[in-house]
Structure formats: structure tokens, C-alpha cells
Amino acid sequence: MARTGTQSAADAGDTRQRILAIASELFAEKGYAGTSIADISGRLGTTKAALYYHFSSKGDMLTALLGEFLALSADLVEEAIATPLAPEQILGRLIDLTVDSRGLMATVGRDPSVRSAMRAEARRNGSGKQVDVIVSVLVGADQSRAALIRAHSALAITKESTLALIEDNQGALTEEDRAEILAAALRALSAPAAAMSA
């Protein structure tokens, strides 16, 4: 059903995915605005025009990547609520998601042009960020401002520490490092005992 029969070994869906993978790498390395169509087609091994068969614009590639990211995030959020997952499990999956989608995570979390584009999009359709949902699951019942800061801090560790470590290790994260990141994130998330009696 999925194959039409007229495509060669590298069929349309395949090439499209290869383009997205390359775009994700390059956006993470040089930023969205700093990456040209020629950069992408060069690494792919084709001409610029070939890309326009698969995507109507450079922005269309970014939109597709952000869609992938939102889908992965939505899966995690859904699982966190349905199971439900404890903070340790949520943060652990976030570390794994960062490893598996490091280009995407770096682009969404760092690239200023992408962040401003997403803010603009969020303003247009009135929706808040997907991160907010994960945060509110992490903070649980205690919806205080302090709890929000702790949750955000734990997320900052899972994202930034994981990205920093795998950049020095060809995309791989050892079990020991993962455990250390997770432990630090959990400590950041935990409310200090002294605050209970105040």
C-alpha cells in the first residue's frame, strides 16, 4: 500500500526523512538562520533545486521538524499523565529523548530564531508552550512559584547537561553519566526540608 512502485531504492519518504535528519544536524550546528539550502543539499549530495521537490520552503523543513518534536513531547506528556509516571521517570525519559533527538532539542531549546518563531506561533494560536504541561506534571500538587522554579531548573539540567555531555562523546551517553544527570535534576527538583515548617 505504501509503495507506488515507480520509486528507486531511496524513495520519496526516505529522502524526505534524510533531508530532515540533515537539516536537524545543521540547524543544531549553525542555527536555522545560519544554515542555507545549499548547506543542506551539499551534505545530502544533491542540488538545491532537488530539495524543493520534497519541501516547499526552508521554513517548511523547520515546521516539519517542530512537528516531530511536538509529537514526541506529546507522547511523553500523555504517558506521564496516563501511567502516571513519577518525576524520576519523567526526567529520565527526557534525558533519553534529548539523546535520541539531540539536534531537535538543541534547535528548539537554544536557537534564538527558532524560539522567537515558536513564541510568535504560540501568540497566534493562543496556546502556551508544550513545556508548561511537563512542568505542571513535574510540580504536581504544589503549584507555588518556588515549585515552578524547581521544575524548570530540573528541566534545564536534563536538557543542557545531556546536550553538553553527548557533544563531547559522539552522541552517546554512558549509563553512569545518565545516572549522575538524573540525580542532579532530582536534587534540584526536591523542595528543601526546612521550607516545610516555614
Place this chain on the structure above:
Amino acid sequence: MARTGTQSAADAGDTRQRILAIASELFAEKGYAGTSIADISGRLGTTKAALYYHFSSKGDMLTALLGEFLALSADLVEEAIATPLAPEQILGRLIDLTVDSRGLMATVGRDPSVRSAMRAEARRNGSGKQVDVIVSVLVGADQSRAALIRAHSALAITKESTLALIEDNQGALTEEDRAEILAAALRALSAPAAAMSA
């Protein structure tokens, strides 16, 4: 001594600093590659050509900004070693530095084009990152990999949580929020007691 007498109210040094301030804002908002000379001159209220009296290129503006950042970082490192500062004080000053130089911090810490440019620069002159010095001061005597991860995690919190909070609050950080960020960073930095006996 510093004034030559032929300049109007907004003298050269003043205009240069205004340009840098605007460039820092815009680089943080839209990224270095995503910001055009026209963007900067537009916010300044002049034409593009006027900028080239003060800077020889767009890259020259970035170089000047990175120089400012490195100088501020060097000041902190020097103070941390000379005084010497405890981790709590170092992290506290990093939060304050992030608030005072938020545009710079966002650009250096996030913008992929700037990060890759700095990596290339570091490879050329053989020097490591300035961050490494702060990290080694933070980890102190324990130079284990786990201690490095904890230090990096604490830094991730001071940077990311501070930037996130002041973005929602017109550049200001309340005392309470600052204390909460600092506490989370210190928890992330602390070695778990159980690890001592292992």
C-alpha cells in the same frame, strides 16, 4: 583627556556602546545570523552605513561583545580564586551576571552560530573555554567526572532558569526568585551523602 572636543552630545564612544547594546538585544532575540545590519541600524534610528563608521563589519560587533563577556567572566574568575569565593557566592554572582548581561549570556550560551564560532576560535588558539575555569573552581578538590557533571548542572540552572524568569519579567529578578534559583543550583552541585561510603 578622553574628550577631543569636536563631538556632539552623543559622542563616538557613546554611540558605539549604544550600538553594542542594541546588537546584544537583537542577537539574543533573533540570533546573530538572523539579525541584519538593517535591523540594528533601524532600532538605532540611523542608516546602515552609519554603523560602518563605528565597526568595520558585523563580525566586528560580535567580537566586541564577546570581548565584553570574556572580560566580565575573567573578573569573576579572578575574584573567585583570589578571595576565594565559596560555591554559593560564585553561583550567586553568576546569577547577577546573567541578569546584568542577559543579552550577552543568551547569545554566548544559546546561539548556535556564535557557539560554533567560539569553538572554532578556541581550536585556533588552542585555549579551552572560559567556562572550564569556573567549573574547576566549583568542583574544587574532587576532580571526578561526577563532580564535573554536578558543576555543569549547577551552571545550567543559574543560566537557563535566570534567563527564563527574567524573560517573563522585563529583565528583573525578584529576591525570592534569585534565592530559589541559587538553592536549586546548590542542591544540584552537592554530592549525595550516600555516595561517600561507596
Place this chain on the structure above:
DNA sequence: GTCTATATTGTGATAGAC
């Protein structure tokens, strides 16, 4: 699906008047 052009606009940068 991919190619060789080419159209078109954006961008960094310069020349020279004021």
C-alpha cells in the same frame, strides 16, 4: 526525482557628498 539554468530579493559592505 533530480538536473541546469535563472529570476528575485536580501545582505554585508563601500564610495563619496555633506
Place this chain on the structure above:
DNA sequence: GTCTATCACAATATAGAC
């Protein structure tokens, strides 16, 4: 110090052959 005008080039994107 800033302007108008312009250049050279890089970038996105399209047209049409294969």
C-alpha cells in the same frame, strides 16, 4: 558622524528539460 547611492554577492525560490 551620518547621509544617499550603489555594488557584489549570497540566499530563497521557480521554470522547464531530462
